[in-house]
Amino acid sequence: MVRIQSPQPFCGSSSAVESHVANVDVASSNLVSRSILFMYEIGDIVLIKSCASDDIPHVHARLTKKIEAKGYKGHTIVWSSFTGWECVLIYPEEAELLRKQWGIPFKPPDDMQTYTYETDIIKKISQDVGLKPHRRITKSKKRTN
Numbered sequence: 348m349v350r351i352q353s354p355q356p357f358c359g360s361s362s363a364v365e366s367h368v369a370n371v372d373v374a375s376s377n378l379v380s381r382s383i384l385f386m387y388e389i390g391d392i393v394l395i396k397s398c399a400s401d402d403i404p405h406v407h408a409r410l411t412k413k414i415e416a417k418g419y420k421g422h423t424i425v426w427s428s429f430t431g432w433e434c435v436l437i438y439p440e441e442a443e444l445l446r447k448q449w450g451i452p453f454k455p456p457d458d459m460q461t462y463t464y465e466t467d468i469i470k471k472i473s474q475d476v477g478l479k480p481h482r483r484i485t486k487s488k489k490r491t492n
Contacts, residue, residue: 386471389412
C-alpha cells in the first residue's frame, strides 16, 4: 500500500473534502498504469471527443500512430507528459458535419486525419476488421402524411 499525503489542501468550494480524500490509503498505481498503457493499439476503432468544446459531436476514428511526450521542466514552466494518437476519421458524414457546423477543415473522403489525446478517447469500438460504413442521423425528423 502507498500512502498519499497532500502537501496543501486543494482550492475550491470542496477543498475540505478533497484534502481529506488525499490522505486515504490506496493500492499501488502500477497495475492501473499498466492496464491504461496497453489499452489501445494501432488499428483500433475508437469514439473520441474534442478537447476544444463539449458541444462538438463525438466522432469515430481509427488509431494510426501513438505519440508519447515526456514531461520536463523549462525555465519558466513545467511541461506535463502526455500520450496521444494520430488518427483518421472513419465516417465521411461525421467529418462533413464537423466541417460545416464547426469550421474544422476536413475534406472528406481524402483528408480526414486528426490527432487526439488518449484522455479524449471515450471508448474502444472495435479492432479494424472491415468496419462497415453507416449513416449516422443526428436529429430525427417526423414525417407527416
